[in-house]
Amino acid sequence: MTPSVLDEFQELARQSLRASRSDDDSESSMSDVLELALRNPGSRPLLADAFLAVLGVGGRDRIEGAAELVPYCMRTLRWAEVRTQLEAELTTSVSANDWRAVAVLNHALAAFEDTWEDATRYARYREAE
Amino acid sequence: MIEEAELQLQSWRGRPLDMAFLRAALGSYWMLIDTLDKPGTGMGWTPSQSIAGAEEQAEQTGWLADVGNYSRARADDDMLSGEQGAQDLFNLLMSGSDEGRAAILTDMLRRGELLKFLHRLGFAYSKALHDALPTGYGEIKNALQSVWRREGALGTDLEHPEEQTRSLNAMVEDWAEDSVLGKITDVVLDVGTFGFNETYGDLRDSRAQGLITDEEYDDAVAHAALKTAAVATVAMASGGMADKAVRGGAASVGLARSLTAGAVGGAVGGVADVGTADAYDVYVSGTKDGFSSPEDYVKAALLGGAIGAGFSGVAEGLSRGTSKYLARGATAEAAEAGELASTLDGVGVAKRPVGKIAEQPVDIEGGHRLKAFQRESGVDLILCSECGPVLDKLRSLSQKLPPEDPLRVRLGEMEKQVDALQKQIDSGAVAGEAVDGELAKIAQDLEQLHGEHHGKAGECAFCAVERSAGLPDETFSNKFPDHEVGVPFTFSPQRLMTKSGRFNYVVTTERRLIVGEIANEVGGGHIDLAGGHDVLAAGEVVLERGEVMRLDNSSGHYEPHGPSPARIAEEAFEQAGFRGATGRYVEKRWDPARNKWIRVETP
Numbered sequence: 001m002t003p004s005v006l007d008e009f010q011e012l013a014r015q016s017l018r019a020s021r022s023d024d025d026s027e028s029s030m031s032d033v034l035e036l037a038l039r040n041p042g043s044r045p046l047l048a049d050a051f052l053a054v055l056g057v058g059g060r061d062r063i064e065g066a067a068e069l070v071p072y073c074m075r076t077l078r079w080a081e082v083r084t085q086l087e088a089e090l091t092t093s094v095s096a097n098d099w100r101a102v103a104v105l106n107h108a109l110a111a112f113e114d115t116w117e118d119a120t121r122y123a124r125y126r127e128a129e
Numbered sequence: 130m131i132e133e134a135e136l137q138l139q140s141w142r143g144r145p146l147d148m149a150f151l152r153a154a155l156g157s158y159w160m161l162i163d164t165l166d167k168p169g170t171g172m173g174w175t176p177s178q179s180i181a182g183a184e185e186q187a188e189q190t191g192w193l194a195d196v197g198n199y200s201r202a203r204a205d206d207d208m209l210s211g212e213q214g215a216q217d218l219f220n221l222l223m224s225g226s227d228e229g230r231a232a233i234l235t236d237m238l239r240r241g242e243l244l245k246f247l248h249r250l251g252f253a254y255s256k257a258l259h260d261a262l263p264t265g266y267g268e269i270k271n272a273l274q275s276v277w278r279r280e281g282a283l284g285t286d287l288e289h290p291e292e293q294t295r296s297l298n299a300m301v302e303d304w305a306e307d308s309v310l311g312k313i314t315d316v317v318l319d320v321g322t323f324g325f326n327e328t329y330g331d332l333r334d335s336r337a338q339g340l341i342t343d344e345e346y347d348d349a350v351a352h353a354a355l356k357t358a359a360v361a362t363v364a365m366a367s368g369g370m371a372d373k374a375v376r377g378g379a380a381s382v383g384l385a386r387s388l389t390a391g392a393v394g395g396a397v398g399g400v401a402d403v404g405t406a407d408a409y410d411v412y413v414s415g416t417k418d419g420f421s422s423p424e425d426y427v428k429a430a431l432l433g434g435a436i437g438a439g440f441s442g443v444a445e446g447l448s449r450g451t452s453k454y455l456a457r458g459a460t461a462e463a464a465e466a467g468e469l470a471s472t473l474d475g476v477g478v479a480k481r482p483v484g485k486i487a488e489q490p491v492d493i494e495g496g497h498r499l500k501a502f503q504r505e506s507g508v509d510l511i512l513c514s515e516c517g518p519v520l521d522k523l524r525s526l527s528q529k530l531p532p533e534d535p536l537r538v539r540l541g542e543m544e545k546q547v548d549a550l551q552k553q554i555d556s557g558a559v560a561g562e563a564v565d566g567e568l569a570k571i572a573q574d575l576e577q578l579h580g581e582h583h584g585k586a587g588e589c590a591f592c593a594v595e596r597s598a599g600l601p602d603e604t605f606s607n608k609f610p611d612h613e614v615g616v617p618f619t620f621s622p623q624r625l626m627t628k629s630g631r632f633n634y635v636v637t638t639e640r641r642l643i644v645g646e647i648a649n650e651v652g653g654g655h656i657d658l659a660g661g662h663d664v665l666a667a668g669e670v671v672l673e674r675g676e677v678m679r680l681d682n683s684s685g686h687y688e689p690h691g692p693s694p695a696r697i698a699e700e701a702f703e704q705a706g707f708r709g710a711t712g713r714y715v716e717k718r719w720d721p722a723r724n725k726w727i728r729v730e731t732p
Contacts, residue, residue, distance in 0.1 A: 021618060021646070023627055055649060067648055068631070090724055093649075097609055099685030100654035103647055103669070106725050107631070117679075121629065121671065 013065030020066040030072045071111035215249035252277035253339030489568040508551040587712020603693035614661040615652035617645040622705040626675040636666040642701040655684045666694035677710040683726040
C-alpha cells in the first residue's frame with residue numbers, strides 16, 4: 001500500500017476530467033497518469049483497482065476522472081486484470097440494458113485491440129499507430 | 130468326363146459345406162478336378178479354394194453357412210459405393226442360402242450397418258430380404274420391417290398391406306389399352322407436359338413399388354421437372370425449336386411435339402385459369418395425387434395442356450434453376466419464361482454463389498458505386514449502405530409521394546427498370562459485360578436524380594431526394610422509458626469549435642443539435658441529452674477543432690437507423706457550423722455476439 005501513489009493518481013485523474021470539460025488539453029493530465037503507472041510497477045494492483053474505480057466497475061467507489069483516461073492508459077499498459085474486469089462489467093451492463101455504461105466500457109476495451117480507432121486523437125499514439 | 134464333373138461342381142460353389150461333403154465322397158477324383166482347373170479355361174476357381182474361403186469366413190464371423198458369393202470384405206467395399214453398391218450387396222446376399230443370409234444380416238446388424246444398407250434401397254428390397262428369412266430371427270425381421278412397415282410404404286398393418294397408389298401415367302396407359310378416349314388422353318398428357326408426365330409416372334411407380342428410395346425419387350423428379358420446364362419454355366419462346374436449345378439434345382421433345390403442345394394449349398384455352406400452380410401440384414408436389422376416374426384423367430390432360438398455354442401468358446424471364454438445363458446461348462432466346470419455371474425452382478436446384486457480381490461508379494462528388502449482388506433470393510442492386518437495396522428504396526420513396534407527383538412517376542419507372550434488370554441478371558439473360566453496361570445506364574439515371582435534387586458531396590441520390598423533396602423525417606423513441614433521466618454535461622457548438630474529442634449527440638424533433646459528455650452515470654447518455662423524448666438522430670461524434678471526423682448512430686437507447694437519421698445528423702452538424710459532416714456518417718448496428726457496435730457493411 002503506497003498512499004502517495006494513489007493520492008497522486010486521484011489528483012491527476014481529477015485534472016483529466018476538468019480538462020475534458022474545459023478548453024484545456026486533457027491529454028497532458030492523462031499522460032501524467034500513465035507515467036505514474038509506468039514509474040510504479042509495484043503498485044500495479046492498487047492502480048489497476050484505481051483505473052477500474054474511475055469507471056465505477058464492480059460497484060467500486062468512483063474516483064473522479066475522465067472516462068477516456070482508462071483507454072488512454074491501457075493502450076500502453078495492457079493490464080489483463082483490468083481487461084478481464086471490464087469485459088465482465090460489459091456483459092453485466094448489456095444484460096441490464098445500461099447503454100451509458102456499455103458505451104464507456106466498449107471504448108475502454110477497444111484500446112486493448114490491435115487496431116484502435118481513437119489512436120489518431122492523441123499525440124502519444126498518433127504517429128506510432 | 131472331368132469337364133462334366135467341373136460343371137456339376139460349379140453349381141455347388143456357393144455351398145462350401147456341401148462341397149466339403151463332396152470332397153470326402155469323391156476321394157482321389159476330387160484331387161483330379163481340383164488340380165485341373167486353369168484360369169480362363171475352367172471354372173476360374175478350384176473347389177478347394179471355395180472350401181478355404183468358407184473356413185476363413187467362419188474364423189472371421191463365428192458362423193459357417195452357405196453364403197453364396199458374399200464375403201465381408203467385398204460387402205464393405207460395396208457398402209461404401211452408394212446406391213449401386215447397395216444393389217450389388219443385395220444381389221450378393223440373395224445368392225446365398227436362407228440360413229447364410231440370416232447369418233450375414235445378423236452380422237451386419239451387430240456392426241450397425243444393416244439399416245444404413247437398407248436405407249440405400251427402396252423398401253421392396255427390405256421386404257424381399259424379410260420374406261426370404263427362415264423362422265426366427267426376430268431382431269433382424271424387426272429391423273427390416275422398420276423400412277417397409279410404415280405409411281408411405283406398405284403401411285403398418287401386416288395383415289392388410291397398404292395399396293400403393295399408381296401414377297396417373299400408369300393408369301392412363303392401362304386405360305389407353307382399352308379405349309379410344311384413353312389413347313387420346315395418353316397422347317395429350319405426354320405431349321402437353323413435354324414428356325414429363327411419362328418420366329414422372331415411371332419414377333412415381335418405382336417409388337410406390339419400393340424400388341427406389343424417397344430421396345432418389347425426389348431428386349429424379351426435381352431434375353425431370355426442371356428439364357421439362359426448360360424444354361417447354363424454349364418451345365414456347367422459340368416456336369418449337371426446343372431440340373436445339375436443350376443441353377445434349379432433347380430426346381423426348383421434338384419439333385412436332387412442341388408444336389402440338391401449342392395446339393393443345395390453344396385447345397384448352399377454356400381451362401387456362403387452372404394455371405401453372407395447379408399443374409405443379411399434380412405433377413410435382415403430389416398434393417393432387419391419386420386420380421381414380423376417367424374424369425380425373427381428362428382433367429389432368431387438360432392441366433397438361435394448361436402448362437403449355439400457361440407459359441405464354443405468364444412469361445416473365447427464365448429462372449435460374451431451369452436455365453441450367455439449357456444450352457449456352459439459348460437462355461436469352463428463351464427469356465420469355467413462365468411462373469411454372471420459378472415454381473419448379475422450389476423443387477431444389479444448386480444456387481449460384483452469392484456475392485458481388487459487378488459494380489459501376491456513380492459520378493457524383495464524394496463518389497458512390499452502384500453494385501449488383503447475387504443473393505440466395507435473387508439479385509439486388511445496392512447504391513448506399515444506409516439506403517439498402519435500390520428497389521426497396523425506390524418503392525419506399527414512391528410511397529411517400531402523392532400518386533400524381535411527377536417524381537413518383539419517375540421513381541416508378543426506375544423501379545421497373547431496376548426490377549427487370551435484376552431478374553435478367555438472375556436468369557442469366559444479361560451476363561458478363563452486358564451487366565456492366567446495364568448498371569452504367571442506371572448509374573447515369575441516379576447521377577441525374579442526384580443533380581436535379583441538388584445532392585451534396587458524398588450524399589447518395591436517394592438521400593438527396595429525401596432531403597430536397599421534403600419527405601417526412603423519421604423519429605426514434607427511447608426504448609427504455611423506465612430508465613432514469615439525468616442532467617447531462619453539454620457543450621455549446623461555439624465551445625466545441627475549439628475542442629477535440631468524442632461526444633454523444635442527439636438531434637431533437639425540433640431539429641436542435643445537443644452534444645454532451647459520454648459517461649457511464651446517469652447524465653452521460655443520449656436519453657439525458659434528449660430529456661427522454663423522441664429524437665430524429667442520436668449517436669457519437671468525434672470532433673477535431675470544428676471538423677467532424679466521425680459520426681455514427683451508436684445509441685442503445687434510441688437505435689436510430691436508416692437514411693433519415695444519417696441525413697439529419699449530417700445536416701445538423703453542417704448547420705451548426707462544423708466542417709466535413711456530409712459523407713462522414715457511418716451506420717452501425719449492435720452485434721450481440723461481440724458485445725459491440727459494428728459498422729453496417731454494404732452487403
